[in-house]
Each structure stands twice: as structure tokens, then as C-alpha cells.
Amino acid sequence: MRADLKIIQQWIEPDMRVLDLGCGDGSFLAHLKSEKNIFDCGLEIDPDNINLCLQAGVNVIEQDMNKSLANFRSDSFDTVLLAQTLQTVERPDILVEEMLRIGKKCIITFPNFAYWRHRLKLVSQGNMPQSSALPYEWYDTPNIHHCTIKDFDTLCEERNITILHKTVVDFNHRSSFLMNLNPNLFGINAIYHFTR
Amino acid sequence: MAKRIPADSVGIVSPELFHFDEPLELRSGRVIEQYDLMVETYGELNADKSNAILVCHALSGDHHAAGYHNPDDEKEKPGWWDCCIGPGKAFDTNHFFIVSLNNLGGCAGSTGPSSVDPATGKPFGPDFPIITVRDWVKSQARLADRLGIHKWAAVIGGSLGGMQVMRWAISYPDRLGHAIIIAAAPKLSAQNIAFNEIARQSITNDPDFHAGRYYDFNTYPKRGLMLARMIGHVTYLSDNAMRDKFGKDAIEGNFGRDLRSGKLNFSYDVDFQVESYLKYKGETFSHSFDANSYLLITKTLDYFDPAVDYNFDLSKAFLDSQCKFLVISFTSDWRFPPERSREIVNTLLKAEKQVSYLEVEADQGHDAFLMPIPRYIQALKSYLGCVIEEISGKEAKPDAG
Numbered sequence: 001m002r003a004d005l006k007i008i009q010q011w012i013e014p015d016m017r018v019l020d021l022g023c024g025d026g027s028f029l030a031h032l033k034s035e036k037n038i039f040d041c042g043l044e045i046d047p048d049n050i051n052l053c054l055q056a057g058v059n060v061i062e063q064d065m066n067k068s069l070a071n072f073r074s075d076s077f078d079t080v081l082l083a084q085t086l087q088t089v090e091r092p093d094i095l096v097e098e099m100l101r102i103g104k105k106c107i108i109t110f111p112n113f114a115y116w117r118h119r120l121k122l123v124s125q126g127n128m129p130q131s132s133a134l135p136y137e138w139y140d141t142p143n144i145h146h147c148t149i150k151d152f153d154t155l156c157e158e159r160n161i162t163i164l165h166k167t168v169v170d171f172n173h174r175s176s177f178l179m180n181l182n183p184n185l186f187g188i189n190a191i192y193h194f195t196r
Numbered sequence: 197m198a199k200r201i202p203a204d205s206v207g208i209v210s211p212e213l214f215h216f217d218e219p220l221e222l223r224s225g226r227v228i229e230q231y232d233l234m235v236e237t238y239g240e241l242n243a244d245k246s247n248a249i250l251v252c253h254a255l256s257g258d259h260h261a262a263g264y265h266n267p268d269d270e271k272e273k274p275g276w277w278d279c280c281i282g283p284g285k286a287f288d289t290n291h292f293f294i295v296s297l298n299n300l301g302g303c304a305g306s307t308g309p310s311s312v313d314p315a316t317g318k319p320f321g322p323d324f325p326i327i328t329v330r331d332w333v334k335s336q337a338r339l340a341d342r343l344g345i346h347k348w349a350a351v352i353g354g355s356l357g358g359m360q361v362m363r364w365a366i367s368y369p370d371r372l373g374h375a376i377i378i379a380a381a382p383k384l385s386a387q388n389i390a391f392n393e394i395a396r397q398s399i400t401n402d403p404d405f406h407a408g409r410y411y412d413f414n415t416y417p418k419r420g421l422m423l424a425r426m427i428g429h430v431t432y433l434s435d436n437a438m439r440d441k442f443g444k445d446a447i448e449g450n451f452g453r454d455l456r457s458g459k460l461n462f463s464y465d466v467d468f469q470v471e472s473y474l475k476y477k478g479e480t481f482s483h484s485f486d487a488n489s490y491l492l493i494t495k496t497l498d499y500f501d502p503a504v505d506y507n508f509d510l511s512k513a514f515l516d517s518q519c520k521f522l523v524i525s526f527t528s529d530w531r532f533p534p535e536r537s538r539e540i541v542n543t544l545l546k547a548e549k550q551v552s553y554l555e556v557e558a559d560q561g562h563d564a565f566l567m568p569i570p571r572y573i574q575a576l577k578s579y580l581g582c583v584i585e586e587i588s589g590k591e592a593k594p595d596a597g
Contacts (some may be wrong), residue, residue: 054578071542
């Protein structure tokens, strides 16, 4: 299982209603379903992924989260999850507000743009950063709203969002001394658990 | 010589007539004292009767959903949903027992307006009561009882068939495991009703209609039925589907304007392929379908609105439903476009039901639900694959169920 998802699952309690925005092949929801008996609902737009969700017995709705989530009622889910997708959406701030409206608690993970290797690439070489977390060329990337841990902290502060947990990990889901010392510099992936 | 039958076909099938003596009280308040239902089944019912799927037909469908009737007729077309039903197909007859019936009021063997009224010895004609989707589902539940099926593994239908699926989830919330609703709508719009009314007017204004008693005159409203079907057929296709179908002449920007005889006639006869096609379709249909049944079933469509009993909040109708839902729409369907399916999905979300939804890119219009569109068929296969696992899981545990 992907590093960020391993951490997230600790925050999902049995029988919760979980909405996964951009649920991919549905494997994470399927895992939560078998382990924690959650009520699952995934949003996805990729036809192949949607088919994989159906194969996995995961509830999946073909819907573009960029357009609207108005069809989801306020407080209708215990947890709303957005994993590794924040940087690809049209208006991350509006999406965060919508997640807070629909879910009692929210979880967001994203690649930290301020990771030192990214910084180094930009400062020393003058190129857009690329890494295992950001493997795309600048002209062909789904990532249109990069953000850093500091940026997300600021957003939470401005919007009166209460951060329940915040952690950074590398790809092996290790948290090192350096990461804890300066997450915005040494963290590759940021994981936030928050509410209002 | 016997014809060649594809390996994934259910093969030669024969329908069976079920007679019901218990009076059926209808939504209108009227009662059908006794009735017959014409039924076809494919596959085998398992020991604990947990593998049954009910297939619900649309306006012009009937019980013959798959396979062939005649072993010698080389030209015979298979049943209307043959692309989905058979060994190894989406509704896999190696695992499922599929039940398909001709609905009450139809004209393919079940009791309907063209059946003889035992009280008079004459066809019911216009005296046959208006049947609603709710009444159909009630009669289908009695068929399930007769077959010993307490709970369907799934109830599946497209268009008007999808409305029956919704009604099953509402009327018998614990008698189906899965509800698969394809190219449907929670109720008809004014535009939908308008098309139905034009179809009805075409039939009732035909001089051969004789106020619905045409059987007594040994005739039938052929022209009216033809017109009705032609109108209907256009609404089942998309603009693009028609451009493709009637635009085989390789001229760029042809728009489906292939000529019938290669030139304009400068008369009011048929000039374009589309005209002769519609005429042919209408004519074929008029031979095989009863005009009174057509009138009745268009009314059944118009009346469908399960929200009326729930203060016009459809989500309340589904509150007791215990099944999972799969809703599928097609992008070029303008009779029941994707927005209508999304209404169903949003209603189910509001009712906190388990629902999946697919919007399949397809050019074939409303008729897409009858076509072997790869993504659509694969989705049904994937979804029903899980249903097969559920059933076999249950079978493995002897104390379950």
C-alpha cells in the first residue's frame, strides 16, 4: 500500500462513511471496506479506473470534482479523502471548503513542492523540479496548483481549519529526524487530517 | 439443416405461459381477475435460489430477451438483449438464472388489450385497464413467488425497464440484492410526454382504429402505428447515429443524406435513405405490435413518478431499499439524457444508498443500452462478477440465508 494511505487508515474508524475524491482503482476503499467495514463511495473520471472499482466491488461515481460536489449533502460523510490530487484540481481552496462541508473530518495528502530536492533543482539548475513525487514535464503535468506545507498551513489558518494530525513522509512512509525537524524542507509527502 | 448458433448463445429457447388466478388490484383501483404471463428463462436456478436475475423490458420489448426460437430459420434474429445474456456474457448463464417476461398489457403472450376477455368472449381492447409500473412489478413479484425466488440477485432494465427496477427497490426493498438502472429517468419530462402523445394521436386518429375495437373489424391502425413507431424511433437515435447510418456515401459533410436512388426525384416520394428506413421500421413494427398495447405502455411511461407518494421527495421512496445500485447513462441519449440518470444517482446519495454511476461515451442515442458497447458491457460484467462472488460465498456457508 502507498505510504500515505498506510498512515491515513489509522484515522478511519470502523463503520465510518468514507468519500474518496479521485479514488483511482478503488483498492484503498476496498481495503478499508474489508478491514473496517466502512460505507464506501468513490469519485473517479477515468473509465479504466471506474471499471477496476466495479471489479473490486467498490461504489464509484463517475463525476468530475472540479465541476461541482453540490450533489453531496452537508455532513453526509464521516471522512472525505483527497489523496495526491489537491495539486491537480482547478480551485484547491474551493475544494477544501466543499470537503469540510460534506465531511465531518477531512484528509488531504499532497507532494510538498518545497522539498529540498525540488528547491535545489529550481535554484541551482533553474528548471522546474522533477522527482519521484513530481515525475512530469512542466508542459505535460496534471499538477496545476503546486503547494508547500507552509502554504497549506497558511490556508488552514486563514480559513479557521483545525488540523487534527499533520505528518510528512518519504516514499517508504518513513518519518525521519530531519523531516520532523523541518517538514517543509525535508518532507516529500504531506498528510493532513483536519476539521472545522 | 439446422442453423449455426454462436457458442455464447443460450441457444434454442421456448417461452412458458404462467397463469395467475389471484386477482391483481391495480393502482387505478381496477382489478384484473386473472391473467397470464409469458416467460422465458435462461440458465439454471441454484439450490438455494439465490442466483436469479430479473430482466425488465422497455416499451416495445417482450419476454424473448436472448437466444432463438426456431432451429431452422437462418434469418431469425436473437432476443433483444442477446448481447448481454448467455454463457460467458455479462449476464452469465453459467452462473445466473435469468428470468424475462412479457409485461401485463403487452402483446407477446401475456394478458393485454388484444387478449380475449373471458367475460365477453371478445378482445378487451380499450376496456383493458391502464397498467402502471407499480402494477407490473406487483405481477413480477407474484411470478417470483411462483418460481420460489424470494430475493433476486439483481433486477436489471433499460429505459422503461430501468423504471421497473426502481419500483422494485421501492415496493419490495428486501427482495433484490442489486438494482441496475440503465438509460432511465426518475420520471418523464414534458418533452417525453409530448412525444408519447404524438404517438398516441397518430394511432387514435387512424380511421382503422375504430375507438380501439379494430379487432372486431378485422383490421388494425397500421398507418397510425407506423407513424408512432417512426416518431419513437427517431427519439431513440442520436443525430450522430443517424449521420453514420445514412451517410455511407463518402462525401465529406454528408450529414446522413444518402439518397435512395442516387438522385432527387422532385416529387413527394422517398428521396433519402432515412425516409425509406423509417418507413420500413414503422411497417415492420406495425405488423408485430398491438396498437392498444402501444397506447397503454406509453401511458405507463407517462404515469411513472414514484415520488408522488413521498411528498415529491424521491429519496424518501428509497429509504427502505436494501440493495446496491448501479446506474448507467449514455452521452448521446437525448430521450433520457445523463442528467436524468444523475438525478437518480443524487437521489440515492441523498437516501444514503450504495450507488455506482457510469456515463458511457456512446453515439447510439437512447438505443445504446441495447448495443454491445465495450465499456458498457465490461462494466456490467465487472459489477455482476462481484454478484457471482457474493452468491458463491453464500453457498459456501450452509447456515447462511
